[in-house]
Amino acid sequence: MFPESISWRSPRPWLASAIVLLLLLVPLLSQWAGSSFYLTFATRIVVFAIAVSGLNLVLGYGGLISMGHALFVGLGAYVVGIGATHGLVNGWAQLVIALALSAVVALVTGLVSLRTRGIGFIMITLAFNQMFYFLAVSLKQYGGDDGLPLEQRSSFAPLPSLDGKVALYYLCLAVLFAVMLLIWRLVHSRFGYVLRGFQANERRMLAAGFPRVRYQLSAYVLSALICTVAGVLQANLTTFSSPSYLSWQASGEQILIVVLGGMGTVMGPVVGALVLLILEELLSGITQHWMAILGPAILLVALVSQRGIWGALRHREGRP
Amino acid sequence: MAWSLLFSQVLNGVQLGMLLFLLSAGLTLVFGIMNFINLSHGSFYMLGAYFAAATLAHSGSFLLAGLVGVGGVMLLAFVLERLALRRLYPKGHLNQVLATLGLLMFFNEAVRMVWGAQPVFTSQPAWLNGSVPLFGMAYPSYRLMIIAAGILLAAGIYLLIHKTRVGMLVRASSTHPDTVAALGVNARLLNTLLFSVGAGLAALAGWLVGPIVSVQSGMGDDVLILALVVIVIGGIGSIRGAFYAALLVGLVDTMGRAYMPQITRQFFERSVADAAGPALASMLIYLFMAAILAVRPGGLFPTKR
Numbered sequence: 001m002f003p004e005s006i007s008w009r010s011p012r013p014w015l016a017s018a019i020v021l022l023l024l025l026v027p028l029l030s031q032w033a034g035s036s037f038y039l040t041f042a043t044r045i046v047v048f049a050i051a052v053s054g055l056n057l058v059l060g061y062g063g064l065i066s067m068g069h070a071l072f073v074g075l076g077a078y079v080v081g082i083g084a085t086h087g088l089v090n091g092w093a094q095l096v097i098a099l100a101l102s103a104v105v106a107l108v109t110g111l112v113s114l115r116t117r118g119i120g121f122i123m124i125t126l127a128f129n130q131m132f133y134f135l136a137v138s139l140k141q142y143g144g145d146d147g148l149p150l151e152q153r154s155s156f157a158p159l160p161s162l163d164g165k166v167a168l169y170y171l172c173l174a175v176l177f178a179v180m181l182l183i184w185r186l187v188h189s190r191f192g193y194v195l196r197g198f199q200a201n202e203r204r205m206l207a208a209g210f211p212r213v214r215y216q217l218s219a220y221v222l223s224a225l226i227c228t229v230a231g232v233l234q235a236n237l238t239t240f241s242s243p244s245y246l247s248w249q250a251s252g253e254q255i256l257i258v259v260l261g262g263m264g265t266v267m268g269p270v271v272g273a274l275v276l277l278i279l280e281e282l283l284s285g286i287t288q289h290w291m292a293i294l295g296p297a298i299l300l301v302a303l304v305s306q307r308g309i310w311g312a313l314r315h316r317e318g319r320p
Numbered sequence: 321m322a323w324s325l326l327f328s329q330v331l332n333g334v335q336l337g338m339l340l341f342l343l344s345a346g347l348t349l350v351f352g353i354m355n356f357i358n359l360s361h362g363s364f365y366m367l368g369a370y371f372a373a374a375t376l377a378h379s380g381s382f383l384l385a386g387l388v389g390v391g392g393v394m395l396l397a398f399v400l401e402r403l404a405l406r407r408l409y410p411k412g413h414l415n416q417v418l419a420t421l422g423l424l425m426f427f428n429e430a431v432r433m434v435w436g437a438q439p440v441f442t443s444q445p446a447w448l449n450g451s452v453p454l455f456g457m458a459y460p461s462y463r464l465m466i467i468a469a470g471i472l473l474a475a476g477i478y479l480l481i482h483k484t485r486v487g488m489l490v491r492a493s494s495t496h497p498d499t500v501a502a503l504g505v506n507a508r509l510l511n512t513l514l515f516s517v518g519a520g521l522a523a524l525a526g527w528l529v530g531p532i533v534s535v536q537s538g539m540g541d542d543v544l545i546l547a548l549v550v551i552v553i554g555g556i557g558s559i560r561g562a563f564y565a566a567l568l569v570g571l572v573d574t575m576g577r578a579y580m581p582q583i584t585r586q587f588f589e590r591s592v593a594d595a596a597g598p599a600l601a602s603m604l605i606y607l608f609m610a611a612i613l614a615v616r617p618g619g620l621f622p623t624k625r
Contacts, residue, residue: 065414112610116617119357119413123552124613127606130545134606138599140591248545252359252421259418291429298422302415303407 012313016267019274023173027166039165040237045277046172047233052257052269053179054226059255060264061187062219063199067251068109068125071132072224074246075102076231078136081148081241091154091162091232098228105132106224110217129251136243147242154236162236172233176270179226184266186222195219196264260301262310271310324457329578330571331454335463337570338470342525343547344554344562345477346518352557352623353494354409354511359420361522361547362540363427368393368523369530369539370431373442376530382445389527390520397519401512409511424541432537439534466528473521474563481559490514494557494623546573549609555619565620569605576601 007013023046030039055069079098088094109128116124142148153162160167186192194215197205206212235241244250253276261272279297283290306312347361372389376382400423408416444462451458481487489510493500501507526540533539550569554561581597612620 059414065417067417112614116613119351119556120552120613120617122357122413122417123548124610126545127549127609127613131603131606131610134599134602138603249541252417255414256418256421259414289429289433291425292433295422295424295426295429298425299404299419300422302411302419302422303404305415 010313012267012310015313019267019270020177023176027169036165039169041277041281043165043169043172043237045273046169046176047230047237048257048277049270049273050172050176050179050233051227051230052254052261052273053176053183053266054223054230055254056258056263056265056269057183057186057223057226058216058219059258060262060268061192061199062195062216064114064216064220065122065255066113066125066220066223067122067248067255068113068127068129069223069227069254070246070248070250071109071129072102072106072227073231073234073250074132074136074241074243075105076228076233077235077241077245078139078142078148078231080154080232080235081150082139082142084151084154085142085148089152089155091156091236094154095229095232098232099225102224102228103221106221107217110220110224111213114213114216114220126248126251129246129248133243133246133248136246143241145243147240147244150235150239150241153239154232168233168236172237175229175233179229180266180270187266191215191218256298258308259305260308262308262312265308265310268308268310272308275309324455325578327455328457328459329574331459331463331467332578333571333574334567335467335470335570336574337567338467338474339525339529340543340546340550340570341470341474341563341566342521342528343543344550344566345559346515346521347547348551348554348557348559348562349490349494350515350518351551353490353497353514356405356409357413357416357420358405359417359544360423360427361420361519362544363424364393364397364519364522364540365526365543366431366535366537366540367396367427368526369442369535370435370440370526371523372527373440373530373535374435376442386524386527390523393523393526394516394520398512398516401515405515406508406511424544428537428541435537437537439536442530442535444531462531469528473524477559486510546605549605551619553609553612553619555621555623557623558619558621561619561621569608572608573601573605576604580604 023042026042027039030036030042051069051073054072055066058064058066058069076098079101080094083089083094083097109125113121113124113128137145139148153168155161156171159171162168162171187196194205194210197210198212198215202212231245234245257272257276258269259272260276261270262268280290280294283293287293343361343365347358350356350358350361368389370389371392372385375388376385379385404419408419448462448465451460452464453459479487481490489500489505493505493507493510497507546569550565551562553569554563554565577597580601581593584593584597584600587593616622
């Protein structure tokens with residue numbers, strides 16, 4: 001669980017550069033292929049990667065298994081949807097409201113959840129997730145069960161209108177890169193070392209005098225805020241806010257992406273989102289019963305995987 | 321009138337509680353003894369309902385349907401535990417959550433492939449079609465039978481766990497697994513059997529509710545979450561805790577659904593209140609659980625470790 005260091009003799013920096021380049025070129029490739037489907041699909045992957053990067057902060061670096069991070073994605077999406085219904089389409093204002101609300105919710109749920117350990121933590125985060133799921137379902141005037149169509153996309157003036165698919169894509173990508181940079185800096189800072197220290201040896205960290213809840217709660221709130229940003233973007237991508245965004249299955253899918261890509265690595269969530277969503281898309285092209293193939297595949301991953309895809313790449317390099 | 325409504329709601333709550341208990345009993349023991357979190361436990365409930373519905377459609381016998389439903393699921397769980405799931409016991413909770421999430425997806429899709437996406441309807445036996453007069457109201461005898469079956473099974477499980485040799489081993493391995501294994505008990509076989517019986521109890525619940533809900537893909541997902549709530553409130557590994565927590569959750573959920581709309585109607589207009597009521601009632605359970613966990617992280621009846 002040491003932080004990643006860049007060694008150009010390993011495949012990882014090259015692969016990471018290739019993925020970043022590919023992501024930058026998606027609009028061109030999509031235009032070349034003559035279909036905007038690929039662009040929308042790539043935007044979906046990027047939004048997923050943002051949310052999962054947030055979860056990775058607590059799950060991968062903090063060792064806290066949260067089954068409730070879909071809640072914060074949904075919160076962001078609903079703030080955009082409800083705001084637009086009432087004529088608030090200024091994206092900056094929506095973002096500020098969403099982040100403020102999310103910070104309050106994360107602070108309260110985090111304080112309660114961090115009282116428990118292990119399975120208790122999984123269950124209590126799941127419980128909070130369910131509470132907000134049912135809250136979303138109960139918002140009858142905002143679509144209830146059926147979800148809330150977004151009448152107008154957020155306007156992030158002076159940035160170009162998000163109705164342009166390319167503009168939306170590059171906005172999402174810029175946010176993803178910013179989040180990755182933030183997490184990179186964070187985990188290489190003192191804060192990151194302390195956070196990982198609690199995962200590796202809690203007793204020693206406590207003996208060294210570090211307050212556990214303060215560090216873990218900070219990571220929890222920050223990860224919630226990142227997920228909320230992803231939710232704001234997701235509502236703009238799909239022009240829809242649905243209770244399914246904060247279903248417990250959505251939380252499970254986020255965990256799956258983190259583990260698949262590689263826990264506790266900055267690139268892991270991006271790789272995981274790429275692999276899982278492309279796999280889902282390919283399988284659903286072959287058969288409508290793609291879940292019957294994906295399910296056992298996940299079971300296999302859980303049985304054999306240790307470090308996920310990105311982690312396995314490092315493993316092959318051997319020790320420096 | 322209001323009192324008979326209240327009374328029938330209490331009975332409905334008890335009935336839901338009994339079903340939740342059947343689901344949670346296996347889950348809590350597997351959790352407490354093997355330290356295994358099984359998200360696909362709801363699939364056993366769903367498969368039990370499907371197997372029973374298919375058998376009923378072919379044979380017309382309600383009891384045979386139950387036998388096939390429970391037996392089939394127990395066999396499936398036995399094989400599954402032997403082939404894959406036991407490898408997950410020493411791994412962390414994260415891998416267990418993932419693996420069983422994958423299984424859950426598979427089973428949901430598999431029943432859709434075999435039985436289609438439309439709900440399957442199944443009927444209750446003719447001899448339970450009527451209703452029983454109770455305190456000036458008529459209560460369906462099928463639902464009373466579910467309550468009776470639940471109480472009988474709870475008593476049976478209690479006797480099994482506390483009065484038999486196998487039960488003694490189960491209790492022993494929930495607190496001192498290594499000592500039990502060191503005494504020459506085949507702990508792996510015990511685990512497999514326990515897992516299989518737990519799955520069978522879930523299937524039994526599926527068979528019993530088949531006639532009063534629609535049997536469809538994904539029917540186990542929400543119930544699974546309720547069962548998880550039950551075992552966490554009751555204290556993981558505690559059968560007694562699961563019993564009381566199941567009753568509590570069943571009653572809170574049913575009462576909330578019945579009376580929440582009337583309460584919300586005081587504050588909102590009718591159309592909003594009718595939608596918000598049940599949803600708020602659903603939230604009530606999770607609020608309840610969060611409150612209990614915040615005060616007693618080990619649940620109501622924490623097992624001694």
